[in-house]
Structures are given as C-alpha cells and as structure tokens.
Amino acid sequence: MQRKVGVVGLGYVGTTLAMFLCEKGLEVYGVDKKEEIITKVNQGVSHIKEAMIPELVQKYSSQGKLRVSTDMSIISDTDVVLVSVGTPLGEDYSPDMSAIEETSSELAKYLHEGHLVIFKSTVTPGTTEQTVLPILEKGSGLKSGRDFMLVYCPERLGEGSKMTDFRGSALEEVNTLPIVVGGINSQSTDAAAEFWHSLGINTIKVSSPKVAELAKLADNWWIDLNIAIANELALLCEKMQVDSYEVIEAANTLPKNRYNVNILLPGCGVGGSCLTKDPWFVYHLGKRFGLELKTCRLSREINDYMPKHMYDLVTQALEDIGKHIKKAKVSLLGLAFKQSTGDTRNTPAVPLIQLLVKNGAEVRVFDPWVEPEEARKIAGNYIVDTLEEALQDSDCLVLVNAQPEFRRISFSEIKSLVASPCAIVDGRRAFNSEEVISAGFTYWAVGLGKKSSGKEG
Numbered sequence: 001m002q003r004k005v006g007v008v009g010l011g012y013v014g015t016t017l018a019m020f021l022c023e024k025g026l027e028v029y030g031v032d033k034k035e036e037i038i039t040k041v042n043q044g045v046s047h048i049k050e051a052m053i054p055e056l057v058q059k060y061s062s063q064g065k066l067r068v069s070t071d072m073s074i075i076s077d078t079d080v081v082l083v084s085v086g087t088p089l090g091e092d093y094s095p096d097m098s099a100i101e102e103t104s105s106e107l108a109k110y111l112h113e114g115h116l117v118i119f120k121s122t123v124t125p126g127t128t129e130q131t132v133l134p135i136l137e138k139g140s141g142l143k144s145g146r147d148f149m150l151v152y153c154p155e156r157l158g159e160g161s162k163m164t165d166f167r168g169s170a171l172e173e174v175n176t177l178p179i180v181v182g183g184i185n186s187q188s189t190d191a192a193a194e195f196w197h198s199l200g201i202n203t204i205k206v207s208s209p210k211v212a213e214l215a216k217l218a219d220n221w222w223i224d225l226n227i228a229i230a231n232e233l234a235l236l237c238e239k240m241q242v243d244s245y246e247v248i249e250a251a252n253t254l255p256k257n258r259y260n261v262n263i264l265l266p267g268c269g270v271g272g273s274c275l276t277k278d279p280w281f282v283y284h285l286g287k288r289f290g291l292e293l294k295t296c297r298l299s300r301e302i303n304d305y306m307p308k309h310m311y312d313l314v315t316q317a318l319e320d321i322g323k324h325i326k327k328a329k330v331s332l333l334g335l336a337f338k339q340s341t342g343d344t345r346n347t348p349a350v351p352l353i354q355l356l357v358k359n360g361a362e363v364r365v366f367d368p369w370v371e372p373e374e375a376r377k378i379a380g381n382y383i384v385d386t387l388e389e390a391l392q393d394s395d396c397l398v399l400v401n402a403q404p405e406f407r408r409i410s411f412s413e414i415k416s417l418v419a420s421p422c423a424i425v426d427g428r429r430a431f432n433s434e435e436v437i438s439a440g441f442t443y444w445a446v447g448l449g450k451k452s453s454g455k456e457g
C-alpha cells in the first residue's frame, strides 16, 4: 500500500481528500499556492468550513500527519499525487484550465519513476491526455504509462457531506459512491483502482481519461437539468395550489429501466462551484464540435431564476400579513449556498439580498457556518453575528439554506423575538410547517406557496 500521498490544491475537495487519507493512516503532503491557506493549516486551522473538516485539520496537523507547503518539491517524496486545483469559468463562461497547466508544469519537475498521478479537478474532456500528459512528459523527461502512471478520477462527492460520503463508500454502506477511474493505459487504470481499493473504495474502470472526464460533466449536466425540472414543476404547483413535494414523491415511484424516475427537489436556487459551472463546460465543449447544446444553458437559466422567485414569495408573504416589502425587516437565515458548508460561491443568497435591498427591505443575514470575514465581504453590513440579532423584530424569516442550527429553531420560543405578525418563507422545506403555523406564523415555501393550517404537506 502506498503510504505517502501528495494532494495539490487544498480547497474544498483537496482538504477533504487530505483528511480522508490521514484518517486512513497515510502520510499526506499538501500543496497550495496560497500562502494564507498553508499558514492556517500549519496552525491547525481549516480555511474551509465543511462538516467535520475543522476538527480533523486541527487533529492531523497537530499530529504531524499532514504536512503542507506552497512548495511543490514536497511531493518528490510521495508515491501518489492527487490534483484538485480549481478550474473556474473564465470570461464568456468558458473553462479556465490555467491552474491545471500551471500545476502540471510544476509537478513535472518532481515526478519520479513509479509515481501514480491522479487528476481530480473537473476539466474539459481531453485535458488529461492533450494538456496534462505532454506537459508532465516534457518537464520530467519520463514516459507516461511506463515510468509514471497517469489517471483521471473525477471528484463526485457532494459539498457539505464529503467526509460522510467518503467514509460511507469506504465502509461499503448502502449508498456507496464509487470512484470513476480512467487511465491513459490499462497499467495506469489498474494502479489507480488498486490505490482506491486499498482505501476501501469501490471503483468503476472506464476505457480512457476522456470517458471519465465526460462522465463527471454528464453527472452535473443531469443534476442541474433535473433540478431545473423540479424548479419549474414547483412554479407550476404553486399556481395550481398543490404541493410539489407530494407530486414528486408520487412521480418518483415509476420504475424506468433499472431505476425509478428520480426528480430532485426544488429550492431557492442552485449555487456552489460545480453545478453553476459544469453545464457551461458542456456548452463550450459542444461548441468546439459545432454543436449548439441547449439543455445545459436552459438549466442554468431556470435555476438562476429561483432567487427572484424567492423574492416574489417574500413580497407575497409580507402582503398576506398586511406588510410591504419597503421598510419590512427581512431576515435571511443562510448565506452559504447549502447546508453543512460555509461555501458562499454563487450562493442564491446574494441575488436575493440585492433584490430585497433594492426594493427597500431592511435586510439582516445570519449564517453560523460562514467565516465572518467572508460573510462581510459578500453581504457587507447586512451581516449580523447571532441568530437573536437576525430574528429581532423581524417581519419575515427567509430560509436560504438548511444549516442544522436553523433546523433546530423552536418557533414557539422565537415568537417573542420577532414582530407580530411574522411570515416564514422556507426555501428548502427544512421547517415543520405545522409547528410554524401552530406557533402563530404564516408558512410559505418554494413549490407550495402558502400553506393553510390543517392541510397536509
């Protein structure tokens, strides 16, 4: 079993990977170009807030199992290198692969015979073979597939649940999440599969890196489009005064080939770094081949509309209790794009805040998972430091993400803090509507509209 593993790019993916590898007893060498990340990790402080990660960074860094540096030379002593650097959208929404190129050039200097190199960043299909491989060979003087192994294994863990997903797959529990393995030759594929198996993780071997690269994009293309269907269904259900959740539950009982129909859940918007970006990778890939792919653009458009719909629900909920958006005190619970993470990239909270502020609402935002500095950077003076401050005299509580702290709110207890009357607008269906209503609030939700008391849903 390989004992020393390098992880290049210590963001959400790389830090979680590093923690998982430390848990498995491996020596981990982390590299990131950002000095501030390395300084923090060396002090035992995680720069990302994601379930379980801060505690693990603290633990493994203090035990010396995790060594980090901005200097790539620390990977020369490793057996395996995993690359998880960022691959953002460039101008015009096209993929920016510059970090992949930069990393490959730097990595090439420290490759040695027997190295297993696994790229995990989401890339434009073709990148491993057409970009990474020639850079690594030229810079190292080694032959890929013979002197070192080169593989693409997409990262498919969900944000906010990465560590549990990892542990789940390693324990071979029911919802195992296999790792797709596409090497540049069969020796590379086998070496990577063996590495993952040694950690207790199932693999799906595919015939080339290109297949694995495309499989990653196909996953997110499908997820974003599926959520778009759920969101449009939600809009329709609100108009028809039926509960979209009930419709989806019934619809999803239809077997279709090997699986059931699986419509995902609607919500107040899609955020994060992947679903908002990968459909654009697909779109630009299509263009390269003379195709004008429509579904990926459409899903982006539909899902980007949801914060505006959330704003419309807030105005309706306020009017329903005799209040107006102008000067209404509106409290946003949640700034991160989803629960159990502090990741604010492309969060639907931002367009929602902008709309509320533009229309005269007095906005307050609270999210215990987002670092205060980061929160102030993106939501400025609207940020408050405690849930109590957020709730004080509020006319409308708007749930943007279902952080555990929000799920635990007792509506009978907060009744005395908020204004009377007060409306709840639930963007994630995280609250118990009956509890909300019986405590004297009105309850509104995406894909439901206003819930009248006593009605199921």
Ligand SMILES: NC(=O)c1ccc[n+]([C@@H]2O[C@H](COP(=O)([O-])OP(=O)(O)OC[C@H]3O[C@@H](n4cnc5c(N)ncnc54)[C@H](O)[C@@H]3O)[C@@H](O)[C@H]2O)c1
Binding pocket: 008, 009, 010, 011, 012, 013, 014, 031, 032, 033, 034, 037, 084, 085, 086, 087, 099, 102, 103, 120, 121, 122, 123, 155, 156, 157, 158, 159, 273, 274
């Ligand atoms: N976040 C997720 O849940 C998720 C899920 C699946 C796939 N992905 C993909 O994984 C990749 C990483 O995502 P992330 O969310 O961790 O991004 P991130 O922005 O949080 O982290 C990327 C890290 O790479 C570092 N980096 C960039 N260029 C570098 C270089 N040349 N050398 C060393 N370090 C460098 C950055 O400083 C940053 O810390 C992306 O391609 C993303 O699309 C992410």
